[in-house]
Amino acid sequence: MFDFIISFIPRAVAQGIPLLYGCTGEIITEKSGNLNLGIPGVMYVGGICGVIGSFLYERTLGGAPINPALGILIPLISCIVGSMLMGLIYCFLTVTLRANQNVTGLAMTTFGIGLGNFFGGSLIKLTGADIPSISLTATSNLFRTTLPFAGSTGWFGQVFFSYGFLAYVAILIAIGASFCLNRTRIGLQLRAVGENPATADAAGISITRYKYVATCAGCVIAGLGGLYFVMDYANGIWSNDAFGDRGWLAIALVIFTIWRPAASIPASILFGGLYILHLFIPTGTDLAVKELYKMLPYIVTIVVLVLTSLRNKRENQPPESLGLPYFREDR
């Protein structure tokens, strides 16, 4: 049993980290009043941009050993630029042009996944390989480098130190976001923008700037989740549609944690565990039962939704003006 838990936890964490990135990014976005349903697309774009960057870099090497700094920085920066562009498009449509946020978000998801599959397909053609995937082993090895003493500390090291640096960054970002939202002036003002933009505006806070910055920052964070998935979780192997429905799970996680980034750290690991539980439960040959187990994260989300609406506490509600455009002279 103990051995089972020791082998289960690292896999749950590895599953949970992309969700944690997506969830933290979406919480920051939603706190500004923008309901960005484009997160799955943004994470997808984040992943493919990282892949494009490192693919082109690895090709220029032509067999020479990879420079560790460049090997990490190039995909990282490509990913950040790509996801930020997605955030800018979303903001331009919903904040500047005041388009409907739901429609825009869903369009961004479709667009992002299409974009990812298009470039994924192009790169696969370039490699000329038989299997429809790209393998970036050298880059992935950099991203998967663990702390040096991880292997020598037994089960403790396996549970706590056996991850690539992006996993720790995710947790630091979540803690930082939590601190920023609840303890700083910027956080207070950001929450005011999402709760009641007219009030924030009257207090001299620039609504447009906060919405743009929060949404773009949220997109960058979510995009890193896509990068982590490809480079660390999937061992640097990109194949189209492998990311699956993790983006939607991240949005479900936002509701599950009731808009609290700190709570999303354990919650994302829990979701990650639920997501792969079906691999660990002996179900025999009946595949239908496995499919039922895959529903678990969503069922948990629904249960939490029911429970929080029953308790009906004002703090547990979504930001009051979530999903609504703001126009100062609107009457």
Next chain:
Amino acid sequence: MHGKQPAVSLRNISKSFGPIQANNDVSLDIYRGEVLALLGENGSGKTTLMNMLSGIYYPDTGQILMDGKPVSIGSPKDAFDHGVGMIHQHFKLVNVFTATENIVLGLKDEGGFDLKAAAAKVKKICDDYGFDVDPNQKVYDMSVSQKQTVEIVKLLYRGAEILILDEPTAVLTPQETDKLFAVLRNMRDDGKTIVIITHKLTEVKELSDRVVVLRKGEYVGEMVTAEATTQEMTNMMVGRQVTLNIDRPDPEMKYRMERIRVKNLTIKNREGVTKLDNVSFSAYTGEILGIAGISGSGQKELLEAIAGLQTVESGSIEYNVDNEQVEQLIGMDPLKIAGMGVVLSFVPEDRLGMGLVGSMDLTDNMMLRSFRNGLSPLTDRKEPRHLAELVVDELEVNTPGVDTPVSKLSGGNVQKVLVGREIAAAPTVLLSAYAVRGLDVNSSYLIYDLLNRQKGNGVAVIYVGEDLDVLLELCDRILVLCGGKVSGIVDGRTTTKNEVGLMMTKLGGGEER
């Protein structure tokens, strides 16, 4: 007072929204240490003018001078920097924040972000001026008057010297109003400048030192309050001679009959909180029964129960068809109740949202009452259109046509459409709540007139109102609610404002012990 340098001078200010000229060439001066009342009807541009001083809008033409120097106020922040703060009719507060969080919102104090120190500073301001606010209370837990206090403290915290209040008493009880006025006088004596925007003449008289009157976006004149009479102010505001008394014809005793009899009515809301507690009263034909009470004392629940929209805990509501036949309304289908002639016109705070659909035009809104008529699967649009035209004509609704969405009309016109439609149904019982909410003198009188006509037709009118002066002048009897209980039923002709006000805050009235 004159001869001094004005703290603020507005010079030749004009502002238009599309084709509508909200302010035209307005000039006025505001002096330090005075209470200035800005008086005018709805749509006369008072709020727009002050919004330009507080940075919400920017004037099209004209100049704002502060202490004689021209300034440009492009945002609320600029206004704060010049010591100008405004309290809007709809409070600008974040519900899930505490009082302190709301107060420091948007401030960039030097040094770290310290909510504890801010809370202490808030406490000190409250103690200095005698405000009653807990710095750590969440706004959604506060009463309306506490929220208003938070707004005032917010401005003082920012060091505002000039405070603009937009219809501050619209949501307060008489006692709360007195308290507010006392605080405002305190602040004036402390050297602050206060501008109140209002259309209530009694408040102008009671509080202000000087009054400036606007009409249709233009400056029409100013008076020193102490030297002016209410009649003079009204004439200046409306632009012609108006009679200030609301008609109150005596009820026809001959046909007087008990129409609605409510007995021991108790209502709990979904959270199990008692909203109405053992309420009993009767409404007679040919009379206006007023219902007074602090907002949220159960007025809405009472009317909805009669209209069949509320689940009732216990008690009975009887409807007298004639002297022999009595129907029990509780448990009856709302449609059937409406069919018996019981109509409800409820004007909520946002004026839309109950009874009218903002994005639909006048004709379609008329259809909301009649679309079930007839057997044809297609709706009849001709008759509602005719009715819409009739309402527009009779009630002088100011609209480009009956095909205009109601959300495009001004508040007063929206209300006329709502009340007009309900009256057109030839009711036997007219339940009217806040029919004149936010309306100016002229439009209000039109509505009072409509209600009186219904009374003359033998309709039992139940009128829920906010303005005690109006209730006292319009209603034959007044039922006072206090926290869901009947505090008493008084005769509208003999009672006093003070008596009703006390009954609103305390069961059975009586002096504070």
